[in-house]
Amino acid sequence: MKIKSQYWLLILVLLLLPFLAKDNRFLGFILGITYLNVFWASGMNILYGFVGLMPLMFAAISGIAAYALLYFIAEWHISFWFALPIATLFAAFVGVLLGLPSLRLKGFYFTLCSLIIQSTLTLAFIFFPKFTNGDTGINQISPPLWMNEPIKGYVFEVILAILAVLGIGFSFLIYHSKLGQRFIAIKEDDVLAESLGVNVVINRVIAFFIVSIYAAIGGCFYATYIGFISPRSFDVLSSLNIWLFVAFGGKATIAGPVIGALLLAPLPFLLQSLEAYKDILSGILIILITLLMPGGIYGTYLAWVNSKK
Amino acid sequence: MLEINDLTIRYGNFLAVSHVSLSIQKGNIIALIGPNGAGKSSIVRAIGGLNSFDSGEILFLNENLLETEPCERIGKGLSIVPEGRGLFPRMSVEENLLMGAYSLQNKGQLDALLNRNFELFPILKERRQQLAGTMSGGQQQMVAIAVGLMSDPKLCIFDEPSLGLAPIVIEQIGDALMSLKKQELTVFLVEQNASLTTKVADQIYVLSAGEVKYHDTPANLMNNPEVLETFLSA
Amino acid sequence: MNNPTSQLLLNVKDLTIRFGGLYALNKINFQMNSHESLGMIGPNGSGKSTFVNVLTGHFTPLSGEMFFANQTMLGQSSHKLVEMGLCRTYQAVRVFGNLTVQRNIDISSLLLQDAGISKDQYELYLDWLNLKPVLNKLAKDITLFEQRKLELMMRLTLKPKLLMLDEPVGGLATSEVNEMIQLLRELKQYTSIFVIEHTMRVIKELADRVVVLIAGEKIADGPPAEILMNQRVINEYLGSAHA
Numbered sequence: 028m029k030i031k032s033q034y035w036l037l038i039l040v041l042l043l044l045p046f047l048a049k050d051n052r053f054l055g056f057i058l059g060i061t062y063l064n065v066f067w068a069s070g071m072n073i074l075y076g077f078v079g080l081m082p083l084m085f086a087a088i089s090g091i092a093a094y095a096l097l098y099f100i101a102e103w104h105i106s107f108w109f110a111l112p113i114a115t116l117f118a119a120f121v122g123v124l125l126g127l128p129s130l131r132l133k134g135f136y137f138t139l140c141s142l143i144i145q146s147t148l149t150l151a152f153i154f155f156p157k158f159t160n161g162d163t164g165i166n167q168i169s170p171p172l173w174m175n176e177p178i179k180g181y182v183f184e185v186i187l188a189i190l191a192v193l194g195i196g197f198s199f200l201i202y203h204s205k206l207g208q209r210f211i212a213i214k215e216d217d218v219l220a221e222s223l224g225v226n227v228v229i230n231r232v233i234a235f236f237i238v239s240i241y242a243a244i245g246g247c248f249y250a251t252y253i254g255f256i257s258p259r260s261f262d263v264l265s266s267l268n269i270w271l272f273v274a275f276g277g278k279a280t281i282a283g284p285v286i287g288a289l290l291l292a293p294l295p296f297l298l299q300s301l302e303a304y305k306d307i308l309s310g311i312l313i314i315l316i317t318l319l320m321p322g323g324i325y326g327t328y329l330a331w332v333n334s335k336k
Numbered sequence: 337m338l339e340i341n342d343l344t345i346r347y348g349n350f351l352a353v354s355h356v357s358l359s360i361q362k363g364n365i366i367a368l369i370g371p372n373g374a375g376k377s378s379i380v381r382a383i384g385g386l387n388s389f390d391s392g393e394i395l396f397l398n399e400n401l402l403e404t405e406p407c408e409r410i411g412k413g414l415s416i417v418p419e420g421r422g423l424f425p426r427m428s429v430e431e432n433l434l435m436g437a438y439s440l441q442n443k444g445q446l447d448a449l450l451n452r453n454f455e456l457f458p459i460l461k462e463r464r465q466q467l468a469g470t471m472s473g474g475q476q477q478m479v480a481i482a483v484g485l486m487s488d489p490k491l492c493i494f495d496e497p498s499l500g501l502a503p504i505v506i507e508q509i510g511d512a513l514m515s516l517k518k519q520e521l522t523v524f525l526v527e528q529n530a531s532l533t534t535k536v537a538d539q540i541y542v543l544s545a546g547e548v549k550y551h552d553t554p555a556n557l558m559n560n561p562e563v564l565e566t567f568l569s570a
Numbered sequence: 571m572n573n574p575t576s577q578l579l580l581n582v583k584d585l586t587i588r589f590g591g592l593y594a595l596n597k598i599n600f601q602m603n604s605h606e607s608l609g610m611i612g613p614n615g616s617g618k619s620t621f622v623n624v625l626t627g628h629f630t631p632l633s634g635e636m637f638f639a640n641q642t643m644l645g646q647s648s649h650k651l652v653e654m655g656l657c658r659t660y661q662a663v664r665v666f667g668n669l670t671v672q673r674n675i676d677i678s679s680l681l682l683q684d685a686g687i688s689k690d691q692y693e694l695y696l697d698w699l700n701l702k703p704v705l706n707k708l709a710k711d712i713t714l715f716e717q718r719k720l721e722l723m724m725r726l727t728l729k730p731k732l733l734m735l736d737e738p739v740g741g742l743a744t745s746e747v748n749e750m751i752q753l754l755r756e757l758k759q760y761t762s763i764f765v766i767e768h769t770m771r772v773i774k775e776l777a778d779r780v781v782v783l784i785a786g787e788k789i790a791d792g793p794p795a796e797i798l799m800n801q802r803v804i805n806e807y808l809g810s811a812h813a
């Protein structure tokens with residue numbers, strides 16, 4: 028399992044960038060958001076790229092974790108760091124429970140089911156203001172404390188960078204593990220995989236659980252980094268947004284989602300004047316990728332390299 | 337009826353078909369046999385217009401086929417029953433058959449053609465309303481053959497019709513082909529497993545690695561021990 | 571198999587399954603011992619593939635019992651049956667087309683991992699099936715015959731006690747059929763085989779016993795010579811050519 032030197036370089040760059048953006052809070056913020064999205068994209072790739080299922084309820088699980096985190100912190104008076112694992116596991120279990128019926132489905136039917144669950148949860152976020160403060164959202168979320176000091180500024184970005192790197196690393200480990208091999212077999216031909224002894228249903232559940240963990244952890248950091256959440260933060264467009272990073276960058280590869288997130292996540296902020304066209308541009312990109320580059324940027328690049336051999 | 341002259345097909349650097357010539361006369365059953373990768377499917381696809389070819393020409397009824405769009409070839413009387421059946425699984429047997437007659441100029445012939453098929457394959461009449469996708473592999477093959485015949489073709493090309501069929505069904509198809517020959521249908525039979533061809537074909541072309549290695553009557557080929565061993569024993 | 575201690579491998583009693591109003595299988599009874607090689611023949615649509623599908627956990631039977639090496643098979647999922655030692659191949663060849671031949675084999679080896687075949691056995695199979703030259707090719711780019719051999723290799727890494735082969739020579743050219751028959755004959759040293767086929771030569775040369783299925787019912791069960799002379803088999807399946 029050799030990790031190529033260019034990957035180490037990339038990791039180094041990712042970890043160093045926050046220091047460069049130390050004094051420019053605008054760039055720092057973009058960096059932070061991008062890191063979160065790199066983390067999320069790496070996670071979503073495990074279900075979409077490796078196992079072949081389209082997880083539209085990804086954002087909803089992030090939302091469950093975020094709201095649960097704030098609830099635990101407020102009600103039980105525990106620190107962010109204690110609430111994080113609890114909220115994460117809670118959201119992941121709820122996610123698996125809700126997703127269980129759909130895990131025997133595949134393709135279009137799984138996507139449809141996932142969409143329904145996502146939409147239902149978004150509505151739940153809006154119509155249970157007792158926990159979520161409804162559409163108004165929850166603001167002035169305080170950042171996590173480290174040694175009794177709130178984490179702010181570029182330090183938070185460094186933490187997010189570490190999170191992103193850990194997320195990439197973990198998905199790398201899965202990809203090269205026996206579990207990853209099973210995932211890919213299921214994606215390629217689940218009936219054949221089953222006839223070779225792979226427990227397809229359980230493996231799908233495992234993949235779903237892992238991806239939910241990513242969604243959940245990301246959701247918790249998102250809430251404390253941005254300082255404000257609302258049901259709109261975790262709606263189906265958010266799921267699709269992350270999916271776009273994965274698909275655009277190159278699903279089923281490790282670098283793909285990273286590239287996709289690095290290229291696309293900053294755009295809404297850098298091109299604020301084009302805000303109105305944001306959704307149109309996203310739509311165009313989705314169509315372009317599906318028609319012209321199903322392997323994404325990195326996937327197409329790899330195919331081109333292989334054909335030269 | 338169909339003339340292939342000096343046909344060559346390349347896929348990139350790979351020479352799939354090399355200077356193949358064959359001729360199918362009206363009212364005959366001509367067979368093309370050979371192993372996987374010998375180039376048989378490439379030739380069938382070239383006739384259907386789904387493959388381009390590098391050199392040579394294909395003439396149907398003395399017209400150069402390149403001048404006819406693939407979708408129009410069936411209108412000219414050229415029908416292909418593809419390998420792997422190619423049915424609409426969610427349509428019934430009857431609906432699939434009617435789809436085969438889509439290009440018929442004279443819709444009045446429809447009933448006559450349906451009946452011809454039901455006579456050749458009685459089980460299709462029995463199961464005419466059954467969804468094609470729910471039938472067994474061999475039954476689907478029978479439907480596919482019937483669909484190919486629904487356009488009332490002058491020449492019908494069968495690409496591996498005996499695949500997956502019970503011996504008695506292969507016999508039925510053989511009988512059907514002989515019966516169709518009496519009705520002046522010209523048949524081009526492409527097969528890997530030669531058992532059907534040796535029984536019904538007037539002439540057999542043996543293709544191997546893109547080239548025609550033998551061309552003779554079944555009787556003569558069966559007397560050639562080398563051909564018998566390598567290509568014909570089943 | 572030259573195994574002196576032959577065990578009862580498959581024990582099927584009154585197996586019945588219905589699709590809609592049709593009995594796809596109607597009270598099928600049969601047994602198979604580990605030293606035997608079984609063949610199954612029958613007209614198209616007679617229930618042969620359904621039989622394999624029920625036995626390998628794809629369909630739940632309506633009634634009846636089935637045992638594999640004295641363990642019940644009812645309610646077991648396909649992958650659990652593979653763990654028990656029952657493997658199958660499909661009528662239309664089925665491999666992971668977009669993955670290399672090597673990856674295909676690696677994936678099959680995942681189930682047993684350390685309990686799987688030894689490195690020597692692995693090399694032996696690879697040489698015997700002559701798959702070494704194509705290890706790095708994508709499975710969709712190799713010939714049909716090579717794909718069929720790959721299917722065998724993948725099943726062998728699972729140390730099957732019984733391998734059910736659904737039309738293993740389907741689509742193969744005559745010379746390849748000869749080779750495959752030889753391979754299947756040699757396969758018997760590694761596992762028991764159950765072969766569904768339409769090519770009578772395969773049945774004649776490989777099967778000790780043949781089970782005949784017609785319209786979902788078992789109508790005959792005996793050595794090939796006997797079956798091939800059975801009048802009903804001739805009328806409904808073989809046709810006069812084979813009489």
